[in-house]
Amino acid sequence: MALYSEKVMDHFRNPRNVGVIENADGVGEVGNAKCGDIMRIYLKIDGDIISDVKFETFGCASAVASSSMATELIKGRPLSEAKALTNKAVAEALDGLPAYKMHCSVLAEEAILNAIGDYYTKHPEKADKSR
């Protein structure tokens, strides 16, 4: 029995959107090295659209795959959609995660929310508009 789905392994072996965006419009980080997972998400925003997204992850295969899949799901999408992304959607897109690895998908959801929050902090006028 395989530990992970083929999709998880694919995103782990060939992670999409890996890297850094210099002068990103929003950066979000969650987790800590103590518990073994850290995710950092970088966003480039054009108007209301996430025109580019990159990530860096320290963690297990499911953490890498969750961040990779999450970035795929929000790339080119409006901020409103990215804000609504749930960890469940990330896990489902990966054809499921083992129960004890579900927290990895939660980290991906939170990292994106943090990155969007960072963008609004830097651009309060957009935040007002979004409300």
Place this chain on the structure above:
Amino acid sequence: MFIYADNAATTKMSAAAIAAMRPYIEDCWYNPSSLYSAGQRAKEAVETARAEVARCIGAEPREIIFTSGGSESDNQALLTAAEIGRKAGKRHIVSDAIEHHAVLHTLAKLEKDGFEVTYLPVGTDGVVRAAAVEAAIREDTCLVTVMYANNEIGTVQPIGEIGEICRRRGVLFHTDAVQAVGHVPVDVCADKVDMLSASAHKFRGPKGVGFLYVRRGVKPATLIEGGAQESGRRAGTENVAGIAATAAALKEAAANMAANAAKLTALRDRLIAGLAEIPHSALNGDAKRRLPSNVSFCFEGIEGESLLLMLDDMGICASSGSACTSGSLDPSHVLLAIGRVHDVAHGSLRLTLGEDATEEEVDYMISAVKEVVERLRGFSPVWRDLVSGKSEFIL
């Protein structure tokens, strides 16, 4: 290439062990407790195996109890000492921070049952100090239990010195020798051990068989009731084929021990030297006082499970003490005990060589680990912060 480098987890059964098993599966499959001669032949196989196993560790045959493996042996040893201690009004046990969970969890159970346990720290070298054992022994100490060699970092403990102290102080001494038996010389008399646990599948015997040595004069507590097998010390029809195979495997391991140890020590040191070239890495446990097969490293900025899965893709079977591989939030208690902080302990790798390992395999592993560590560091935010100076390197 396919390289099995997880021999501390389990080993491939030897041809001798498989051959020793067959007759007791195919022909002489009778119950050793039966009176007819066919049954008695099976009984004879068990007793021949007992004598061989005893010989290999310097014990007498009647001092060997066959069990289901290392964990059962550890449980029985600790409960034996607890029962003896309880009768004598002694409820203190001395152990250490890097024991296997088969010992630690049994100790935790005994603590709930009114026993007090002193867990000695180990140095950053992963070695228990005999002097610390001596200092920890009290009037009410009923047991000292210190493992022979550690399963994660391979450090070999000063068992002879500790045995000497325990014998002098009149305290029972148990050692979990699961990683040592068949790999380094073990002699229960020279080491002054009262109880010793071993597991067959760690020395190329079958899974599901182990043994407990209990020195004559020490009455073992029973974990399993229901029959007079093993002289009433462990009920249940004997695993005749497994027991015969255990003896065959141990006999071979003992005969080849010196040659295997010399060969593996050289390969181990080559592997250690190669991996040490990776920047911000460190060997876990003392470099010399360790099992000939064990290589354990921490690499800063990466996580162990990812490392293992990428190595698996390259045909290498390895192990790690990271939280993700342990199924808990904390990394290995052994790595934490030798002073590795969480961030570093998550990036651990254990490679344990088998006796058929080659230089070519070692060199392949070195290049594979280098490649994977670099790849993982390439997208690690922890590594980025270290390199940019935002946080400080530990290793």
